[in-house]
Amino acid sequence: AQSVTQLDSHVSVSEGTPVLLRCNYSSSYSPSLFWYVQHPNKGLQLLLKYTSAATLVKGINGFEAEFKKSETSFHLTKPSAHMSDAAEYFCVVTLSGSARQLTFGSGTQLTVLP
């Protein structure tokens, strides 16, 4: 069965500094991997997805993530944090092309300090 582990429950960065949110996954099959963001009192918004094409995936708002099969990782990065990036981020895995059940990580709360 697939699973996903977000290594940090809280990350705090200063505005203008890089963001790194870590995610490791476990899957018996070729996974699809996603990052979703949830702003306060808002729904889940898709940031980016990996589905076995390019290993470096670019998403919205300047975020990107790199799929590393050897490390079973899919870390989310952004070169320069903005105050509006403060939110909860979820790493998500599903079986590529078959099951439609998303398995969510426990989430990382990102705080951006002025």
Added chain:
Amino acid sequence: EPEVTQTPSHQVTQMGQEVILRCVPISNHLYFYWYRQILGQKVEFLVSFYNNEISEKSEIFDDQFSVERPDGSNFTLKIRSTKLEDSAMYFCASSELGDHSTIYFGEGSWLTVV
């Protein structure tokens, strides 16, 4: 940009009462889902629905729950005889036939059972 809409945004109900949560998926999407997030816990898959029938469901989705597509636009989740532990944010989601791995979420319906 098309979006999934959910009503109500917040509902308070007494234990034992029936609740219906409503959703309007994105218009050209054919797969529909319900997920829930109990406060402080992970987002969990409940059920997926395609071609007017349930395609997958989790162990959470027991006889207390049912889903329906009563017309061409709405998708509902009914919870019979609510329990305190049903208090959660319920997310509706949808995806296209051709790209069912990308799932779009609504803003959620917050259910409080008292």
